[in-house]
Amino acid sequence: MAIIHPPTTPVAAAPAHAPAAPPAPPIDLLLVESDFLVRRTVAAVARDMRLANPQEATSVEAAERLLATHAFDALFLSLEDRETALALVNKVRLGDTLCPADTPVAVTAEACDTTLALQLKTLDVRRLLLRPFKVKGLLEAIAALRDAAAAAPVPQGVKPNTLTVPDAAT
Numbered sequence: 001m002a003i004i005h006p007p008t009t010p011v012a013a014a015p016a017h018a019p020a021a022p023p024a025p026p027i028d029l030l031l032v033e034s035d036f037l038v039r040r041t042v043a044a045v046a047r048d049m050r051l052a053n054p055q056e057a058t059s060v061e062a063a064e065r066l067l068a069t070h071a072f073d074a075l076f077l078s079l080e081d082r083e084t085a086l087a088l089v090n091k092v093r094l095g096d097t098l099c100p101a102d103t104p105v106a107v108t109a110e111a112c113d114t115t116l117a118l119q120l121k122t123l124d125v126r127r128l129l130l131r132p133f134k135v136k137g138l139l140e141a142i143a144a145l146r147d148a149a150a151a152a153p154v155p156q157g158v159k160p161n162t163l164t165v166p167d168a169a170t
Contacts, residue, residue, distance in 0.1 A: 023050065024146055024147065024150050025150075026046075026047075026050050026051060026052050026053050026146070027051070027052050027053070027072075027073035027074050027145065027146045027149045027150075028052070028053055028055065028070075028071075028072045028073045028074075029046060029052035029053065029054045029055070029072060029073065029074050029075070029076055029142070029145065030054075030055050030057065030063060030066060030067070030072040030074070030075045030076070031043055031046075031054045031055065031056050031057065031076045032057045032058075032059070032060060032062075032063045032075070032076070032077045032078060032085070032088075033056070033057075033058070033076075033077075033078045033080075033108075034058050034059060034078065034080055035078070035080075038078075039056055039058070040056075041135075042054070042076065042138060042142075043056055045135060045138060045139065045142075046142050049139060049142075051139070051142045051143055051146050052073075052074070052142055052145070052146065054076075055070070055072070059081075060077075060081060060084040060085055060087075060088050061084075063075075063077075063088060064088060064091075064097075067088075067091075067092070067097040067098060067099060068097065068098070069098070070098060071097075071098040071099050071100070072099055072103065073103070073104075073145075073146075073149035074103060074104045074105070074106070074145035074146070074148070074149050075089070075092065075099070075103060075104070075105045075106070076105075076106050076107075076108075076141070076142070076145065077089065077105065077106075077107045077108070078107070078108050078109075079107050079108065079109040079110075079116075082109075082116070085107070086119055086123065089105055089107075089123045089125065090123060092105070093123055093124065100152065102124070102152060103149075104126050104144075104145045104148035104149055104152075105123070105124070105125045105126060105145075106125065106126055106127035106128070106129065106141045106142070106144070106145055107120065107125055107127070107128055107129070108128075108129045108130075108131055108133065109128060109129075109130060109131065110130070110131050111130065112128060112130060126144060126145065126148060127140075127141040127144055127145070129141055
C-alpha cells in the first residue's frame with residue numbers, strides 16, 4: 001500500500017550565491033595585558049582575523065598614557081591589578097580620556113565574585129572572560145566589541161580615524 005502525500009508548495013530558496021554582507025572594518029583596540037604570551041596571542045588573533053588593530057600596553061599606567069593621546073574604539077583589559085584597571089574604566093566612563101564615555105569594554109579575570117560582577121555592571125563592561133579562556137571565547141568577545149563600536153553613533157562634526165592639526169599660520 002502506497003502512501004500519497006498532498007503536494008507541498010515549494011519554499012522560495014535564496015540564491016545559491018547570494019552576496020555576503022561586507023565585513024565590518026577592524027576597530028582600534030587598546031589591549032592591556034601584562035603577560036607577554038597572552039598579550040601577543042590576543043593581538044595576533046585580533047589582527048589575523050581582521051577584527052581589530054590592537055595597540056598593546058603592558059600596564060594600566062601605560063594604557064593611561066595612550067588614552068591621553070589616542071581615542072580607541074574599544075578596550076580589552078586584564079583585571080590582574082583589579083582596582084587600578086577598574087579605575088581606568090571609570091576614567092573612560094567619566095570622559096576623562098579621549099575615548100567616548102560609552103566605549104565598549106571587555107575584561108579578563110581569574111575569578112568573579114558578586115562584588116566584581118556588580119562593579120563590572122556599574123561600569124557597563126560588556127564582556128568578562130574568565131581565565132583560562134579559549135580562543136573561541138576571545139574571538140567572540142572581540143567581535144562583540146567590534147559590533148558595539150560599529151553601532152555607536154559618531155558625534156556630529158567628528159570624522160572617525162581623523163586627526164585635526166592646527167594651522168601653523170594661525
